[in-house]
Amino acid sequence: xxxxxxxxxxxxxxxxxxxxxxxxxxxxxxxxxxxxxxxxxxxxxxxxxxxxxxxxxxxxxxxxxxxxxxxxxxxxxxxxxxxxxxxxxxxxxxxxxxxxxxxxxxxxxxxxxxxxxxxxxxxxxxxxxxxxxxxxxxxxxxxxxxxxxxxxxxxxxxxxxxxxxxxxxxxxxxxxxxxxxxxxx
Amino acid sequence: xxxxxxxxxxxxxxxxxxxxxxxxxxxxxxxxxxxxxxxxxxxxxxxxxxxxxxxxxxxxxxxxxxxxxxxxxxxxxxxxxxxxxxxxxxxxxxxxxxxxxxxxxxxxxxxxxxxxxxxxxxxxxxxxxxxxxxxxxxxxxxxxxxxxxxxxxxxxxxxxxxxxxxxxxxxxxxxxxxxxxxxxxxxxxxxxxxxxxxxxxxxxxxxxxxxxxxxxxxxxxxxxxxxxxxxxxxxxxxxxxxxxxxxxxxxxxxxxxxxxxxxxxxxxxxxxxxxxxxxxxxxxxxxxxxxxxxxxxxxxxxxxxxxxxxxxxxxxxxxxxxxxxxxxxxxxxxxxxxxxxxxxxxxxxxxxxxxxxxxxxxxxxxxxxxxxxxxxxxxxxxxxxxxxxxxxxxxxxxxxxxxxxxxxxxxxxxxxxxxxxxxxxxxxxxxxxxxxxxxxxxxxxx
Numbered sequence: 148x149x150x151x152x153x154x155x156x157x158x159x160x161x162x163x164x165x166x167x168x169x170x171x172x173x174x175x176x177x178x179x180x181x182x183x184x185x186x187x188x189x190x191x192x193x194x195x196x197x198x199x200x201x202x203x204x205x206x207x208x209x210x211x212x213x214x215x216x217x218x219x220x221x222x223x224x225x226x227x228x229x230x231x232x233x234x235x236x237x238x239x240x241x242x243x244x245x246x247x248x249x250x251x252x253x254x255x256x257x258x259x260x261x262x263x264x265x266x267x268x269x270x271x272x273x274x275x276x277x278x279x280x281x282x283x284x285x286x287x288x289x290x291x292x293x294x295x296x297x298x299x300x301x302x303x304x305x306x307x308x309x310x311x312x313x314x315x316x317x318x319x320x321x322x323x324x325x326x327x328x329x330x331x332x
Numbered sequence: 333x334x335x336x337x338x339x340x341x342x343x344x345x346x347x348x349x350x351x352x353x354x355x356x357x358x359x360x361x362x363x364x365x366x367x368x369x370x371x372x373x374x375x376x377x378x379x380x381x382x383x384x385x386x387x388x389x390x391x392x393x394x395x396x397x398x399x400x401x402x403x404x405x406x407x408x409x410x411x412x413x414x415x416x417x418x419x420x421x422x423x424x425x426x427x428x429x430x431x432x433x434x435x436x437x438x439x440x441x442x443x444x445x446x447x448x449x450x451x452x453x454x455x456x457x458x459x460x461x462x463x464x465x466x467x468x469x470x471x472x473x474x475x476x477x478x479x480x481x482x483x484x485x486x487x488x489x490x491x492x493x494x495x496x497x498x499x500x501x502x503x504x505x506x507x508x509x510x511x512x513x514x515x516x517x518x519x520x521x522x523x524x525x526x527x528x529x530x531x532x533x534x535x536x537x538x539x540x541x542x543x544x545x546x547x548x549x550x551x552x553x554x555x556x557x558x559x560x561x562x563x564x565x566x567x568x569x570x571x572x573x574x575x576x577x578x579x580x581x582x583x584x585x586x587x588x589x590x591x592x593x594x595x596x597x598x599x600x601x602x603x604x605x606x607x608x609x610x611x612x613x614x615x616x617x618x619x620x621x622x623x624x625x626x627x628x629x630x631x632x633x634x635x636x637x638x639x640x641x642x643x644x645x646x647x648x649x650x651x652x653x654x655x656x657x658x659x660x661x662x663x664x665x666x667x668x669x670x671x672x673x674x675x676x677x678x679x680x681x682x683x684x685x686x687x688x689x690x691x692x693x694x695x696x697x698x699x700x701x702x703x704x705x706x707x708x709x710x711x712x713x714x715x716x717x718x719x720x721x722x723x724x725x726x727x728x729x730x731x732x733x734x735x736x737x738x739x740x741x742x743x744x745x746x747x748x749x750x751x752x753x754x755x756x757x758x759x760x761x762x763x764x765x766x767x768x769x770x771x772x773x774x775x776x777x778x
Contacts, residue, residue: 161372163365170361175353182354192356196363203368256344261352264345283342284349311341 151215158206166203173216174199177223182265183280184227186273198226224285228295231277258322267317271310278303279310385676389685389730396728400750404765545678547777550598550610554745556768558592558618590620592766594667608684611670616692618764619662627654627706636709637699658702663719663755664695671727682741684731690749692723723753731772738776745770
């Protein structure tokens, strides 16, 4: 098995076998990232393809400061944001008063499999989905998100609150009524 | 409390996706591979385009150089052939004599051979061999004598072209004009035209360069070799009385090569993505050394340096003969060049092929005696000048440039200038040829 450094070197040289090996090693992890930012699997695969093309074109600029998968994740996120940007412009995010969420019982995600959770995220509105991913999963703060998306910090907060509210409702609903609509006893 | 809950909520999601993996369909890699192949193909095409253009430029330059060199050598050969024609006539006579002798010897040899094989000849093989040896020694002596005779005779023919010569026995002797001065076919350059590229292959480059380097001004200077292309040795059969020379023939012979330099400026603009046009103004100086035995006599009886060009012109100079002396002849021109250029490479480093015409306006000719004994003579353009006021030159050159910042580009410019029209009124072959190397500094306005 080739080391990360050997993979990078091979990709820089345009070695197709090295490119394939790199893809095989990281495509599954990157696929999940793309799925979180997209509305469907098809859209996620389009983003994944575009992201890997960017990776191979710009791999010569990878200096090894960070881990390769971290660097690739950043590329995938940027690619996802670029693909979402047009939608975000078409549906501008409005600044709303920050919602105060009602206190609820803890909701465990353990009861859900990965596909179900991805489906819940994909069901969020575009703006909410992007902000939720950046804030909750990638760990950016609202100021950074505002800079990345060209929106105000307040908008980012409100979008996140909305996303959180919607997800809690979905999780609560799924827990209460089950995956097939039957109320859990 | 909320903050804690938020953190718990986010951590839960982060934990879920930390090691999450989903397998994409095979079509994703196929798409990636297809795109990479296209990109690599495009890169290869760009490389091919680059090398094709460099090759085209090299072929173009080689063709131009070949044509000019061939023309130059042909012209020189022709002049040399004309000058050598008496020798050729003489040598043809020698050749005729040689052929006659060969026939004669051939006849003798045949007769001898027949004698040897006649049954009536009762001679031993040894006797025959001795006779053959004797005959060979005699032939060798005859050849040596003929060599001396021919060498002497050739010398006489070269010095006195009216003497007739008869020779015999010219075996193994090379007589004729040296091969290097004979008109021989030169190397033939076969140019293979490179195929033009479809516009789609160059679309990216076109778009990139569309708004770049549209207008610029250039300051430049160049220096190089100057070949006057005149036959030299202008002779004047008669000079005015009071000459100081020992002979009765005035002449001035120029060196085969002189020096030339020029300074000037250009303004250029881009016509299309690859084509540019530039024109400007330049001062040119072309200097060459002469040996002359002519001098001009001014009204106050001062002697001034002079060459036969002036003696042959209707300048009205009073000319006298002197002892041969060295002088420098310097021609000054103002040139107005207009050139079209093709950008072979237009990046930070640039290669541009230029070709065009220049209108040369003669300013003055200055003759300076190197010993300082005779006064300097200077003649401007005009009716009395032996030089034409206007002449036209063909220009071919290459700009090898490098861009420095947004507004500057420096370039080395090897070039060639050939005068299409004679610069001397009395000589239709006075078409100077200049090879030079220039340096240009370009300021890019936009």
